[in-house]
Amino acid sequence: MSGCVTVVGLGPGDPSLLTGAARLALDGAEDLIGYLPYVARVPERPGLVRHASDNRVEVDRARHALSLAASGRRVAVVSGGDPGVFAMAAAIFEAVEHGEPGWRDLAITVEPGITAMLAAAARLGAPLGGDFCAMSLSDNLKPWPVVTARLEAVLRADFVVALYNPISTARPWQLGAALDLAAGIRAPDTPVMFARAISRPDEAIRVTTLAEAPAAPADMATMVILGASGTRLIPRTGKAPFVYTPRSVPGVA
Amino acid sequence: MSGCVTVVGLGPGDPSLLTGAARLALDGAEDLIGYLPYVARVPERPGLVRHASDNRVEVDRARHALSLAASGRRVAVVSGGDPGVFAMAAAIFEAVEHGEPGWRDLAITVEPGITAMLAAAARLGAPLGGDFCAMSLSDNLKPWPVVTARLEAVLRADFVVALYNPISTARPWQLGAALDLAAGIRAPDTPVMFARAISRPDEAIRVTTLAEAPAAPADMATMVILGASGTRLIPRTGKAPFVYTPRSVPGVA
Numbered sequence: 133m134s135g136c137v138t139v140v141g142l143g144p145g146d147p148s149l150l151t152g153a154a155r156l157a158l159d160g161a162e163d164l165i166g167y168l169p170y171v172a173r174v175p176e177r178p179g180l181v182r183h184a185s186d187n188r189v190e191v192d193r194a195r196h197a198l199s200l201a202a203s204g205r206r207v208a209v210v211s212g213g214d215p216g217v218f219a220m221a222a223a224i225f226e227a228v229e230h231g232e233p234g235w236r237d238l239a240i241t242v243e244p245g246i247t248a249m250l251a252a253a254a255r256l257g258a259p260l261g262g263d264f265c266a267m268s269l270s271d272n273l274k275p276w277p278v279v280t281a282r283l284e285a286v287l288r289a290d291f292v293v294a295l296y297n298p299i300s301t302a303r304p305w306q307l308g309a310a311l312d313l314a315a316g317i318r319a320p321d322t323p324v325m326f327a328r329a330i331s332r333p334d335e336a337i338r339v340t341t342l343a344e345a346p347a348a349p350a351d352m353a354t355m356v357i358l359g360a361s362g363t364r365l366i367p368r369t370g371k372a373p374f375v376y377t378p379r380s381v382p383g384v385a
Numbered sequence: 386m387s388g389c390v391t392v393v394g395l396g397p398g399d400p401s402l403l404t405g406a407a408r409l410a411l412d413g414a415e416d417l418i419g420y421l422p423y424v425a426r427v428p429e430r431p432g433l434v435r436h437a438s439d440n441r442v443e444v445d446r447a448r449h450a451l452s453l454a455a456s457g458r459r460v461a462v463v464s465g466g467d468p469g470v471f472a473m474a475a476a477i478f479e480a481v482e483h484g485e486p487g488w489r490d491l492a493i494t495v496e497p498g499i500t501a502m503l504a505a506a507a508r509l510g511a512p513l514g515g516d517f518c519a520m521s522l523s524d525n526l527k528p529w530p531v532v533t534a535r536l537e538a539v540l541r542a543d544f545v546v547a548l549y550n551p552i553s554t555a556r557p558w559q560l561g562a563a564l565d566l567a568a569g570i571r572a573p574d575t576p577v578m579f580a581r582a583i584s585r586p587d588e589a590i591r592v593t594t595l596a597e598a599p600a601a602p603a604d605m606a607t608m609v610i611l612g613a614s615g616t617r618l619i620p621r622t623g624k625a626p627f628v629y630t631p632r633s634v635p636g637v638a
Contacts, residue, residue: 148406151499156401190632216506218632222514225629229619236621242507244499246404253469254495261475262527263535265518265544274515274634282516282542289538290531291518366482368489376478379443379471381527 135201137238139215139224140208141245142173146331149251154243161208165197166220170210188272190220194227198235214247218268218296248355249294252327255337257366257374259325259357262381264292269299269306276306283310287317292363292377295356307356311345314358318342323359323375326350339365339375388454390491392468392477393461394498395426399584402504407496414461418450419473423463441525443473447480451488467500471521471549501608502547505580508590510619510627512578512610515634517545522552522559529559536563540570545616545630548609560609564598567611571595576612576628579603592618592628 138157143149158164158174164182165171171184185193197207211219221242228235253260265286271279286293293314298307314322320343328336328351340348342358350356362381366374391410396402411417411427417435418424424437438446450462464472474495481488506513518539524532539546546567551560567575573596581589581604591601595611603609615634619627 143404146406148409149404149497151396151402151404153399153401214503214507216503216511216513218514221507221511222629222632225510225514225619225627226631228627229617229629236619236627240627242511244402244503244507246497246499247503250467250469250497250500254467254474254497257478258469258474258495260469260519261471261478263518263520265516265539266513267516273632275636278543278634278636282544285538285542286518286544289535291535291539364482366478366489374478374481374489374493376475376482378479379475379526381531383528383531 135204135206135238137197137201137207137209137224137240139221139242140210141214141243142170142210142212143246144213144248144251144330144332149246149331151243151245154245157208157243160206162205163200163207164210165193165207166210170212174210190223191227194220194223195231197224198227198231198238201238202232202234211245214245215242216244217247217266248296248330249357251330252325252355252357255327255330256325256339258376259323259359259363260292260294261377261379262292262360262362264294266294266296268296269310270297270303271306280309280313283313284317287314290360292360293358295358297352298354298356299350300352307350308346311342315342318358318361322361323363323365325357325375326354327357328354337372339373388457388459388491390450390454390460390462390477390493392474392495393463394467394496395423395463395465396499397466397501397504397583397585402499402584404496404498407498410461410496413459415458416453416460417463418446418460419463423465427463443476444480447473447476448484450477451480451484451491454491455485455487464498467498468495469497470500470519501549501583502610504583505578505608505610508580508583509578509592511629512576512612512616513545513547514630514632515545515613515615517547519547519549521549522563523550523556524559533562533566536566537570540567543613545613546611548611550605551607551609552603553605560603561599564595568595571611571614575614576616576618578610578628579607580610581607590625592626
């Protein structure tokens with residue numbers, strides 16, 4: 133049995149943001165599995181069978197990948213960004229743990245990718261320059277009170293916070309609630325960044341403040357970054373400001 | 386004035402983990418600036434001037450890069466991992482904010498890279514599968530009480546925690562203190578991962594528990610990941626276990 137599963141991070145969108153190792157894994161695959169828009173990013177070629185599926189069927193997709201690998205196929209499972217950050221890698225290992233005993237012996241590897249918060253931060257300057265957290269705002273897989281308790285904890289401890297899955301048609305109010313919570317803890321002029329579809333043709337970036345953030349447009353392709361108390365803007369003439377969080381926290385002797 | 390600065394993420398070490406865009410930025414540079422081991426990763430070629438410097442002179446290095454760019458040179462500043470995560474990007478923008486007014490108009494871009502926690506997570510399975518934080522344990526740039534207050538907050542809120550800069554010759558006790566703090570909050574069998582020099586010839590990975598973690602070797606090249614309450618091991622015969630954090634938190638209806 134020579135099958136294998138490689139969980140490949142496609143990065144934020146532009147092919148130049150793939151790693152060489154990710155590209156090699158795609159080139160060597162016989163089966164390609166993933167959410168439709170991610171599968172569509174990988175060019176068709178002879179010998180590659182594409183299995184695109186709808187969103188929110190991650191575990192079905194993972195079981196399908198593992199079954200194909202167990203039958204001897206070389207399978208690539210594709211995720212946007214990094215597969216280990218709110219993406220397919222955890223779903224694969226959930227399926228391994230609860231699936232066929234033989235799946236544990238499969239060659240399963242993860243090829244990391246540029247996750248959305250790193251791509252967004254790079255475009256903005258260096259907003260993640262200090263301690264930071266990555267949270268999913270979705271309450272599909274965890275109770276909303278857990279989301280708010282975690283968010284409150286990291287806001288009070290002055291982390292920069294990168295919010296994944298901030299909003300969707302089925303979850304229209306969670307981002308507003310999160311911004312309200314932040315407004316009760318951080319100053320109204322705290323920088324808040326909305327970074328949409330980074331590196332894709334419809335990329336859009338908006339640097340605003342906590343006071344103005346509720347008016348900013350956001351959708352499923354948007355990453356929201358809440359600055360910390362130290363996060364700063366560097367104004368520029370005729371261009372968007374740079375945004376960065378200094379490495380230092382005042383108080384070191 | 387056609388000079389520019391690109392802050393380039395070299396990823397964890399292996400050249401296959403660079404993005405295409407990062408490689409292109411290196412290929413186009415006239416001057417290469419960075420900490421010596423990172424500069425050494427970029428092959429010499431005619432037309433490339435290499436300026437390697439010692440550690441802990443980040444702002445001098447940043448000012449040097451900006452001065453060269455202001456004189457018309459195409460400068461690449463190299464960081465291991467991602468430049469925006471405990472690396473050179475924040476130092477560049479600090480230098481911009483406090484430096485020559487003309488520096489604000491320079492073309493400054495950041496090319497993201499695979500930061501250590503993503504590389505380590507990919508090797509281990511998917512330990513960052515839930516909400517997570519990235520913290521530097523160094524108290525060179527922030528007071529130690531801030532480090533412990535932040536760490537306690539995220540431990541109590543049940544984040545996975547990736548600890549950068551866990552230990553060095555000059556900071557020998559901070560990692561032990563952090564593990565002690567974690568042991569007072571999380572269960573003794575919580576998975577703790579030590580991932581050293583991922584993708585480099587001296588790569589070493591150890592999966593242990595919070596109870597056993599103080600005995601594990603660590604150095605400046607080590608990333609320590611503290612699991613959350615949900616983080617799980619999948620044992621395998623004759624191989625290291627997979628480690629993952631499920632996407633779900635119990636309690637959703």
